[in-house]
Amino acid sequence: MHNLDTQPPFVISALLAGRLHRMLDVTKVMYISSSNAKCISIRGGDKTAGFKPITEFISEMASDTIAISLKINEVALKFSITAVNERRANIALLNFNEVLEKLESVSKANSLKRVVESLNTDIVTLRKSQSADCKFLSSLFEDITQRIRAAKVIVTNSRTEASRAGEYQTNLFAIANDLESCSDAIALEIKLCKNYLDDLTKMIGK
Amino acid sequence: MKSTIFYNGKYQWFVFGRDPDKPEKIIDTNQYMIVDGDKSFLMDPGGIEIFSSMLASVLRHTEIEHLVDIFASHQDPDIISSLGLWDEALPKARLHAPWIWEGFIRHFGLKNISYNAIPDEGASLVLNSAKLTFIPAHYLHSSGNFNVYDEQAKILMSGDIGAALEPAGASMYVDDFEEHISKMKLFHQRWMPSNAAKQDWIDRVRKLDIEYMAPQHGRIFKGEDVQNFLNWFETLDVGSAIK
Numbered sequence: 001m002h003n004l005d006t007q008p009p010f011v012i013s014a015l016l017a018g019r020l021h022r023m024l025d026v027t028k029v030m031y032i033s034s035s036n037a038k039c040i041s042i043r044g045g046d047k048t049a050g051f052k053p054i055t056e057f058i059s060e061m062a063s064d065t066i067a068i069s070l071k072i073n074e075v076a077l078k079f080s081i082t083a084v085n086e087r088r089a090n091i092a093l094l095n096f097n098e099v100l101e102k103l104e105s106v107s108k109a110n111s112l113k114r115v116v117e118s119l120n121t122d123i124v125t126l127r128k129s130q131s132a133d134c135k136f137l138s139s140l141f142e143d144i145t146q147r148i149r150a151a152k153v154i155v156t157n158s159r160t161e162a163s164r165a166g167e168y169q170t171n172l173f174a175i176a177n178d179l180e181s182c183s184d185a186i187a188l189e190i191k192l193c194k195n196y197l198d199d200l201t202k203m204i205g206k
Numbered sequence: 207m208k209s210t211i212f213y214n215g216k217y218q219w220f221v222f223g224r225d226p227d228k229p230e231k232i233i234d235t236n237q238y239m240i241v242d243g244d245k246s247f248l249m250d251p252g253g254i255e256i257f258s259s260m261l262a263s264v265l266r267h268t269e270i271e272h273l274v275d276i277f278a279s280h281q282d283p284d285i286i287s288s289l290g291l292w293d294e295a296l297p298k299a300r301l302h303a304p305w306i307w308e309g310f311i312r313h314f315g316l317k318n319i320s321y322n323a324i325p326d327e328g329a330s331l332v333l334n335s336a337k338l339t340f341i342p343a344h345y346l347h348s349s350g351n352f353n354v355y356d357e358q359a360k361i362l363m364s365g366d367i368g369a370a371l372e373p374a375g376a377s378m379y380v381d382d383f384e385e386h387i388s389k390m391k392l393f394h395q396r397w398m399p400s401n402a403a404k405q406d407w408i409d410r411v412r413k414l415d416i417e418y419m420a421p422q423h424g425r426i427f428k429g430e431d432v433q434n435f436l437n438w439f440e441t442l443d444v445g446s447a448i449k
Binding site for chain 2: 007013076
């Protein structure tokens with residue numbers, strides 16, 4: 001785990017986007033596993049009929065998770081760009097304030113003060129944008145979390161259905177295992193991403 | 207930002223580029239990274255305007271604490287003006303860059319990252335499995351300038367040599383060398399100042415076994431297109447602004 005205390009917000013949001021990319025890879029595997037299961041459930045007819053709605057749910061969930069993750073990625077990147085811009089504006093502000101302290105001419109100082117005011121306004125706007133992005137990210141993560149929670153319950157049910165599937169049992173158990181490990185991996189990535197988001201939210205709130 | 211893996215052996219070479227979020231009037235750049243276990247090496251990390259996209263793309267493939275070495279082929283803003291931000295993100299990293307540019311590059315902001323000055327004759331860098339050589343490419347175009355050569359992967363990261371000016375979304379690889387010439391000609395004639403330096407570099411690079419020549423703008427040359435490039439460059443008269 002990274003030491004986030006020493007990292008600026010633009011790095012944490014990039015870390016979040018990086019983890020999300022890994023979550024996307026796992027979700028794609030989950031989507032493929034559920035598609036395989038769907039094929040088997042069609043081939044198995046009555047013996048695997050109970051598996052069909054499960055695989056349909058997982059496919060839909062994986063597809064939705066991919067779409068939401070792409071949205072999160074987009075928002076996280078936007079956040080990172082805004083955070084970098086805020087950092088640059090803060091550096092500029094620091095420099096302008098140092099110049100103001102050194103300036104003896106009142107008229108020149110006044111013209112610079114307008115620049116400083118404009119920068120302060122920009123920084124406030126950038127902060128508001130970051131705060132809105134954090135809230136949006138939080139709601140998107142909540143959405144994914146609920147879907148994964150439901151998926152875990154469904155995956156447990158899939159084992160029961162697999163045990164009734166006759167000659168398809170071995171294949172379906174293997175797929176159920178795949179789906180379970182995928183949903184566990186996604187849940188772990190979400191937890192890590194949420195930690196990053198909590199840190200970002202705290203930083204923005206300061 | 208698009209990332210493509212173009213060598214996958216004991217370690218991996220990635221190219222980053224074709225950023226759709228890049229501001230319109232900024233020249234498109236290719237950034238390169240080697241991921242070698244717990245050590246990653248970022249080459250010509252790019253300008254300040256693409257920093258966010260770059261960092262997010264880099265962290266898809268490596269851990270931030272693994273990114274311990276950065277390279278700047280020369281001092282240009284599209285190469286390294288993001289340094290002040292990398293300096294905050296990677297406080298323990300080293301920057302390998304030409305000795306003559308140290309006092310200049312530090313203007314981009316360098317408080318935490320240490321500067322490893324590469325002498326004119328070049329140097330080497332070992333990650334884990336990857337053994338890299340900084341090959342002199344002085345005056346092509348910058349007066350203090352290096353390429354990165356990886357003997358095992360047979361890759362030459364050639365900086366501005368082989369660069370092409372292309373519209374957004376171009377392919378990552380040269381697929382028709384003759385057609386590609388029109389996109390490289392002006393750049394090499396105008397940006398490269400010295401025929402003597404050009405020949406010196408060609409003589410040096412001809413001795414290397416190169417499968418991929420990877421420039422900082424435009425497309426990557428593969429296989430026989432590397433030799434095609436060297437042959438074409440050898441006959442090209444450069445330094446056109448004073449002719």
